Amino acid sequence: MKILLVSPCLVNEKRxxxxxxxxxxxxxxxGMTPPEHEVEICEEEYGDVVDFEGDYDLIGxxxxxxTCHRGYHIANEFKKxxxxxxxxxxxxxxxxxxxxxxxxxVVIGEAENGLWEEVLRDAGNHKLKSIYSLSQVPDLQTHIFxxxxxxxxxxxxxxVAPIExxxxxxxNCDFCAVSRFFGTRQRHKPVSDILEDASSCPQxxxxxxxxxxxxxxxxxxxxxxxxxPLKKKWIGQASIGISKDQELMxxxxxxGCRALLIGFESxxxxxxxxxxxxxxxxxxxxxxxxxxxxxxxLVMASLIFGLDSDTEAIFDLGYEFLSxxxxxxxxxxxxxxxxxxxxxxxxxxxxxxLTDDFSKYDTKKVVISPKNMSxxxxxxxxxxxxxxxxxxxxxxxxxxxxxxxxxxxxLLYFSLNAGARRRYKENRDDIIFRNPADMPVDxxxxxxVQPFKNR
Numbered sequence: 463m464k465i466l467l468v469s470p471c472l473v474n475e476k477r478x479x480x481x482x483x484x485x486x487x488x489x490x491x492x493g494m495t496p497p498e499h500e501v502e503i504c505e506e507e508y509g510d511v512v513d514f515e516g517d518y519d520l521i522g523x524x525x526x527x528x529t530c531h532r533g534y535h536i537a538n539e540f541k542k543x544x545x546x547x548x549x550x551x552x553x554x555x556x557x558x559x560x561x562x563x564x565x566x567x568v569v570i571g572e573a574e575n576g577l578w579e580e581v582l583r584d585a586g587n588h589k590l591k592s593i594y595s596l597s598q599v600p601d602l603q604t605h606i607f608x609x610x611x612x613x614x615x616x617x618x619x620x621x622v623a624p625i626e627x628x629x630x631x632x633x634n635c636d637f638c639a640v641s642r643f644f645g646t647r648q649r650h651k652p653v654s655d656i657l658e659d660a661s662s663c664p665q666x667x668x669x670x671x672x673x674x675x676x677x678x679x680x681x682x683x684x685x686x687x688x689x690x691p692l693k694k695k696w697i698g699q700a701s702i703g704i705s706k707d708q709e710l711m712x713x714x715x716x717x718g719c720r721a722l723l724i725g726f727e728s729x730x731x732x733x734x735x736x737x738x739x740x741x742x743x744x745x746x747x748x749x750x751x752x753x754x755x756x757x758x759x760l761v762m763a764s765l766i767f768g769l770d771s772d773t774e775a776i777f778d779l780g781y782e783f784l785s786x787x788x789x790x791x792x793x794x795x796x797x798x799x800x801x802x803x804x805x806x807x808x809x810x811x812x813x814x815x816l817t818d819d820f821s822k823y824d825t826k827k828v829v830i831s832p833k834n835m836s837x838x839x840x841x842x843x844x845x846x847x848x849x850x851x852x853x854x855x856x857x858x859x860x861x862x863x864x865x866x867x868x869x870x871x872x873l874l875y876f877s878l879n880a881g882a883r884r885r886y887k888e889n890r891d892d893i894i895f896r897n898p899a900d901m902p903v904d905x906x907x908x909x910x911v912q913p914f915k916n917r
Contacts, residue, residue: 471506489608556802605655670698768797
């Protein structure tokens with residue numbers, strides 16, 4: 463069969479030539495595909511154009527909540543042409559009945575352990591089932607080498623190869639669907655397989671897509687030690703707990719780590735108690751960022767606004783933390799009720815979701831009514847903290863520690879901040895989205911995208 467794998471993207475999110483983190487999913491699916499099949503990958507974010515007239519036998523679409531409308535439009539176009547369409551990804555996994563309105567089948571969760579091969583066999587025999595899922599998550603000991611030759615491994619000025627060492631997140635935050643998709647127990651790939659995978663990448667910079675690469679200390683130390691001879695640079699994600707382990711920080715740096723995305727989520731007293739993602743006080747978190755920087759690791763600080771514990775004071779508190787710590791980069795997010803999360807169920811029950819237009823669920827738009835402030839106050843505060851942090855004064859005031867580190871760190875610092883400033887300026891106006899008065903928030907997807915087969 464000839465197979466097309468598509469990663470959909472909204473028009474205003476396409477970023478060819480700009481900084482964007484390469485994805486791994488479709489290249490892994492391609493790596494699972496038996497060699498008798500021909501595979502193409504289309505990544506709309508990087509400017510690829512979907513060929514609706516191609517002679518494909520099967521179309522696979524991986525969708526997130528924000529991209530599901532676009533994914534459904536693409537599916538409709540292929541269904542018009544009599545093609546077989548299969549959905550996967552987090553949104554399809556938590557909303558399979560919705561996805562089946564537009565597709566022939568849905569793969570729920572992970573596709574290893576022969577599941578994707580089963581889909582292809584059934585499709586070839588014209589016996590496709592509606593739902594495919596594993597009875598238990600794969601152990602990852604049988605390594606799948608992704609087909610990186612089929613995807614873009616570039617991000618602005620950087621050539622970046624995405625790579626994965628673990629799956630699963632034990633934090634199980636109520637706003638995040640990762641634990642439901644990958645589980646709360648972290649699973650590890652063999653270090654030897656990761657080294658072979660990393661060595662095969664011509665790119666000098668690796669992106670570890672793990673939610674917390676340093677959660678298990680023994681595994682992380684072994685991985686970092688074995689990576690030293692590769693002489694690769696890498697960025698990844700970890701919890702702030704790594705800042706309390708001097709040996710782990712030093713070994714991470716020696717292995718090539720130059721930046722970590724840290725999900726602080728909230729540094730208010732209430733947020734700290736709820737999510738357990740930070741240290742106890744603002745000053746402790748400031749010192750933690752400095753310790754990582756002193757060990758050569760840039761901190762990309764992620765904060766969420768609109769939590770039930772947040773008041774209007776959260777914006778001043780967040781800016782104080784960013785200014786004092788001189789975090790290399792600020793990833794500001796608005797609380798977004800993704801389907802499949804406890805937050806979604808709670809806010810839906812309480813009638814606090816303003817719109818069911820999933821294309822607005824990108825963490826940069828107000829789509830909820832917060833508990834302790836109005837949507838307008840949430841939007842104003844979010845715009846102000848982004849404006850202040852991405853201002854030229856702020857960028858240059860925070861830059862000195864990174865200029866002193868060297869050219870790689872300086873380039874990474876200014877690239878991150880320049881990209882964030884540009885995207886903020888493009889999306890800083892009215893960011894509150896509500897359904898029209900005559901349109902109920904009932905999560906009926908067909909009012910946005912009518913399924914082809916129901917027309």
